Amino acid sequence: MNRAMKITRALASLSFLLALAAACAAQEPQPTPTPEEFQTKLESLMSETGAVIVKGYTRVGSVNGSRGTAYVTALEVTDAPAGHKEQGLGVEISDAARPDAADEHAYIDYDEIAPLLKGIDYIMRLDSKATKLSRYEAQYRTRGGLVLVTFTTPNGQATAISTEGGRRARFVLRPVGLAEFRNLVESAKQALDAPPAQ
Template sequence: MLATLIVSAAAHPAFAQPAQQPAQPPVPKTKIEAFTGTTGTVMIKGYTNVGSLSGSAGVEVQAMTFRNPNGNETHTGLAINVKEAGNSYGDSKRSFVDYDEIAGLLDGIKYVAKSQKGVTPLDFFESSYSTKDNLQVVVWNSRAGDVSANISAGSTYSRASAFVSLAQLEEFARLVEAGKKLLDGAR
């Protein structure tokens, strides 16, 4: 009798768990990312390793093209791979930069690289630029007065960061510019 009462109570709609919706994949943030997720069609990917930052910073720039030969659809841009220093397993994170974002990224890098004390009336500053796919370049000052920089890539929940010097940040801008020139020639 008690078992019947428990089974009857458990079957009552008030005790039922709501049906869970299947998890939706995240919406692509760039044209390149959206195109790479295309299924049921032929896709041709071309890429060139533009270069990597010197020193211990694990930042690599790749120029990429994705083409659907049947639909005559082509998307171009950069892939920025960042690997954290001391990560011996080589697990890097990637952010895509669509071709139409590259000029803004270059302007953003150049602007934040010039940031110095005095950019704000307060003691400390942080100047940053971000792309659609979470590539972020940040410059800030410390209590000691040093100016430092960081390049990070990846998703909101899984990122890799490389601490770089201002000279390396300028080198990164040159790599991005070189990638843009490669893509200009491929268009």
């Protein structure tokens, strides 16, 4: 019986150590993506090493929602020696409920801006006729992980913005928030399309 207790204790200790190791491994920070893993040209160029990378930006504005603020920034990233340039947008979401948490970021390449604007226009026109069922959800996603979702609620319709496929809590816009967000995206595109200052 003494031997059986020792075996039971050893198995219990081993199980505890395995569970502890698994928990520690789950809490390790995710590795920084390599340039091949980036979904956008902006991120890939910003991560270049061994080059002088110049990042120009204009913060166009922000839109407030139920959990914080979304900031829209026009971006121009240049590999100065090579002359390679990429343009696009950055969307940064700060969570008012978690002020100590890092802000979420999504990048949108220039070639995605026009389709994003069309997607927003389509989402803004949606109503209960979108489906014969009682509720609906419509989603638009960019390569860089920006997700716009509009959905029905008991009080009507709501729109949310999230990044990284919505792994964190959604940032829910006020009723006029999607139109405001669209205006910011349009303003950022105009800033990128403007001729260089003389």
